[in-house]
Amino acid sequence: MLIDMHQPGIEPRPISLISGASPFCETFFTDAVAPKDAVLGKINEGWSVGKRLLQHERASQTGAAGGGKVTPLQDIAKKYVGTDEQGRIADGELRLKVNRNVMDARVHGLTLARAMAESKGNGATNAASVLKNSATHVAQTRAELLLEIMGHQGLGWEGEAFSNEEQEAVKSWLWGKAMSIYGGSAEIQNNIISKRILGLPDSTHST
Numbered sequence: 267m268l269i270d271m272h273q274p275g276i277e278p279r280p281i282s283l284i285s286g287a288s289p290f291c292e293t294f295f296t297d298a299v300a301p302k303d304a305v306l307g308k309i310n311e312g313w314s315v316g317k318r319l320l321q322h323e324r325a326s327q328t329g330a331a332g333g334g335k336v337t338p339l340q341d342i343a344k345k346y347v348g349t350d351e352q353g354r355i356a357d358g359e360l361r362l363k364v365n366r367n368v369m370d371a372r373v374h375g376l377t378l379a380r381a382m383a384e385s386k387g388n389g390a391t392n393a394a395s396v397l398k399n400s401a402t403h404v405a406q407t408r409a410e411l412l413l414e415i416m417g418h419q420g421l422g423w424e425g426e427a428f429s430n431e432e433q434e435a436v437k438s439w440l441w442g443k444a445m446s447i448y449g450g451s452a453e454i455q456n457n458i459i460s461k462r463i464l465g466l467p468d469s470t471h472s473t
C-alpha cells in the first residue's frame with residue numbers, strides 16, 4: 267500500500283555504510299495509518315506489485331562503471347605501473363586483466379544498449395537480472411583492479427598523502443561489495459534467470 271510519510275509514527279533512521287556514505291534509511295512504522303483505498307492492486311497480490319517494482323529497481327542498476335566519464339582503467343594503470351617500449355602497460359599479467367575488464371565493460375554496454383532498444387526503452391524485463399549481474403561483475407572487477415594498480419596508495423581514506431582519485435578507489439571498492447546484494451543478491455538474480463528466462467524448474471519445489 268502507499269503510505270503518507272508525513273505523519274506521526276514514521277521514523278526513518280539513516281544507515282551508515284562501510285564506504286562512509288549514508289544514502290538511505292531503515293524506516294520504523296509505529297501506529298502509522300493508511301486509508302483502505304491506498305492499497306496498490308488487489309489485496310493479497312502485493313508480491314506481484316513488489317516483483318514489478320523490483321524489476322524497475324534492478325533495471326536502474328544495470329549500468330557498469332568503466333564507460334562514460336570515468337578515467338579509462340588502462341590510463342590509470344599506465345600512470346602507476348609504467349609502460350613498456352611499445353607503450354603498453356608494463357606488467358603483462360596486469361595488462362591482460364585490465365584488457366579483459368575493459369572488454370567486459372564494452373560488451374556489457376553494447377548488450378545493455380541492444381536490450382534497451384529491443385524492449386523499446388522498457389528496461390524492466392527479466393533481462394534486467396542478467397544485466398544487473400553483468401554490471402556488478404564489471405564494476406567489482408574494476409574496483410579490485412584499481413586497488414591492485416594503485417597498491418598502498420589505493421588504500422588511503424583521507425589526508426594529503428592520497429589524491430582524490432586514490433581515496434575514491436577504496437571507497438568505490440567497499441561500496442562495490444553492496445552491488446551483489448542490493449536490489450536482490452546475485453544468487454537471487456540467477457534464480458530468476460533460471461526460472462523466468464531459461465524455464466528451469468523451481469529449485470525450492472524440486473525433489
Ligand SMILES: Cc1cc2nc3c(=O)[nH]c(=O)nc-3n(C[C@H](O)[C@H](O)[C@H](O)COP(=O)(O)OP(=O)(O)OC[C@H]3O[C@@H](n4cnc5c(N)ncnc54)[C@H](O)[C@@H]3O)c2cc1C
Pocket residue numbers: 290444447448449450451452453454457
Ligand atoms: C547498499 C544497500 C542498499 C539497500 N537498499 C535497500 C532499499 O532501499 N530498500 C530495501 O527495501 N532494501 C534495500 N536493501 C536490502 C537488499 O534488498 C537486501 O539486502 C537484499 O535483497 C538481500 O536480502 P537479505 O539481506 O535479506 O539477504 P538474504 O535473503 O538473507 O540472503 C543471504 C544470502 O543467502 C543467499 N540466498 C537467499 N535466498 C536464496 C535462494 N533462494 N537461493 C540462493 N541463495 C539465496 C543470498 O544470495 C545471500 O548470499 C539494500 C541493501 C544494501 C546492501
